[in-house]
Amino acid sequence: MCPERGETFWLILPSVSKRFSQALHELAAFLGLGPSEPFILVLDRAGWHTSAKVAVPEGIHLVFQPAYSPELQPAERLWSVTDEVLANQHFETIDDLVDALEERCRTLREQQAAISSRTLYYRLGCWKQDRI
Template sequence: MEWLNLVLEKFAKQTGAGQSKTILLVMDRAGWHRSERVVVPSGIYVEYLPLYSPELQPVERLWSLADKPLVNKSFDKIQDLEAVLEERCQILSTTLTEPIKNLTNYYWWPNNCSPREG
C-alpha cells in the first residue's frame, strides 16, 4: 500500500489537487485500491469502476497478451524481470498490434484517437 500512497501523493502534487482544485480519479476495484490503508490526498476523490465492466478499462483485456512470458515464472533479480517485460513490450508494440486492436477496439471508442500531448 505504501507505494500506492506515494503515487497518489505525487499525483496530487503534480496536478495541484487541494482546496482550490478537485481531481476525480477513476480506479478499478482491485483490493489494494480499496484498502483501508490507502491514503487519498486532499483534493482527490476516487470513483470506482462498476464490477465486471472491462469495456470501461480496455487494458484489462490485454493481460492475456502482456503476462504470457511471466506466467509461472520467478525472477531472482528485478533486472531480470525488467528485461523480460521490456522484450514483451517491444513485441506487443511491433508485432501484436492486430490482436491488441481486436481486444480493445470498442464500437464507441473513436478510431482516430491519439494521445494528448503535454
C-alpha cells in the same frame, strides 16, 4: 492508460496494497496534477484501491466501477499482451523477471495503435493531449 490515444503509464511495484498510494503520487507528478489540474482515474474495486489507507494526491479523483465488472475496465485487455513475453519462460532471478517485464512495458508504450485497438471499445475523454 488512455484507450483513445493508446498511451500507457506503467509502474512495476513489489507489492500492491501498500504501494498503491505511491503509484498515485507518481502518476500525479508525471502528469503535473494538482488542485488546478484535476484528473479522474477509473478503477476496479480491488481491496488496495478502496482501502481507507489510500492517500490520494490533490488533483486525482477516484471513480470506482461496479463490483465484478472487468468488462468495463479497458486495462484488463492489456494483461495478456503484457504477460506474453513471460509465459513459459524460466528466469534465473526475480531481477531477470522484472527486467523482462520492464522491457515489455517499454515496448508496449511505443505501440499506441495496438493498445488503442485492444482497449477502445467505448470512447473516453482522457489525458490531456499535451501530457505525454
